[in-house]
Amino acid sequence: MTARSAEPTQPIEGDSMSEATDVAAVRADCVADSAGGLTFHIADWARPEPGSYDNWNGALVLMRRGAGPGEDGEVRLPLGPTADGRLQAALPGTVALPEGRWDVFVAYGDQEPRRLAPGLHDLRSLVDRRPGPSTSPLSVRIPYATKHGNLSLRTWRRAPHAEAGEIRLDDGTMTAGGRLYQVESPADWLDGAVVEARCRRDPDLVRAAPVTADGAGFSFTLSYARFAESWGGGTDLWDLWLRPADDTAAPVRLARILDDVADKKEIFTYPARTVDAPHGTATVRPYYTVDNDLSVKVADPD
The missing domain is CATH 2.60.40.10 (Immunoglobulins)
Known part of the structure; x- marks a missing residue:
C-alpha cells in the first residue's frame, strides 16, 4: 500500500x-x-x-x-x-x-x-x-x-489480543477466522476454547460456539437463528469474546486493530440476513463497533 x-x-x-x-x-x-x-x-x-x-x-x-x-x-x-x-x-x-x-x-x-x-x-x-x-x-x-x-x-x-480476520457469510451462519497474540502458548490457550456472544440487553444471555484452532490461528461458526431465539423486536447487540477452557485466564474481546484503518464501523460493512424468529422476522449481521470490536446486530427489517 x-x-x-x-x-x-x-x-x-x-x-x-x-x-x-x-x-x-x-x-x-x-x-x-x-x-x-x-x-x-x-x-x-x-x-x-x-x-x-x-x-x-x-x-x-x-x-x-x-x-x-x-x-x-x-x-x-x-x-x-x-x-x-x-x-x-x-x-x-x-x-x-x-x-x-x-x-x-x-x-x-x-x-x-x-x-x-x-x-x-x-x-x-x-x-x-x-x-x-x-x-x-x-x-x-x-x-x-x-x-x-x-x-x-x-x-x-491489549494483552492478550484476539485479532479478527476474514468473515464469511453463508445461509444462516457467519464463519470468522482470527489469530491470538500476546500469550505465552497460543495453541495451549486455544485448546478447548469457545467463542461467546454476550447480549448487551441481558448479560445472562450467552451464545457459545466451539473454536477450531491451528497454532495461534482460530476459526468459529455462529448460527444466526440462535441470536434470534430471544429477540423480542427492536435492536439487540451481541459482543463476541474468545473464552479459554482454563477458567484462570480471562476472556478476550474479538477486535480488528492490526491495520491502518482507525474506524472500521462505516468501512467494513456486511449485509444483513433475514431470520425467522418467535417474535417475527429479524435481520442479523456482524459489524465493528466504534472501538473496532466485533459484534452482531439483531434488528427489525428496514
Missing part, C-alpha cells in the same frame, strides 16, 4: 464539536513502524531563528479525550530539528498510552499548545501487521483526520 493522504473523508465518532477547522493550521506527517511506534514530522511551523536551538523546548503534546484529573491524559514528546530543516518527535511503541482518542498539539515554551492538522501518513507497516512472540501488552496507534480536519490518534493497548 502506498502512503496515503490524511484528507478527512469519514467523520470519526467522538470528535469534539468545539474543534475549529483552521486552513492555515500547521501540518504533521506521520510515519508508522511495525512495532507500534510513530514518528511525527512538522515542516511548516515558524521555528526559532537559526542558532537558537540551544534553548529549544518545543514539544509535541498528546491529550486524551475524556481523561479526568489525575488520570494519564497528557504526554509530551520533545521536538528536535532534523537535517532537512523539519521538526521531529518520536512516539516509541514502548511508551504506554491508555486506550482512547488522543488529540495532537504542538507547543513551544509557555505558549498555548496549538492543534495540528494531518499531513501525509505513511502507514504501510501497519497493513497486515503480525506482532512477534511476546506476552507484553500490544500497542496500536493509528493517526487519522477528525471531521474538523485536525490530527488525532486512536490507540489500543
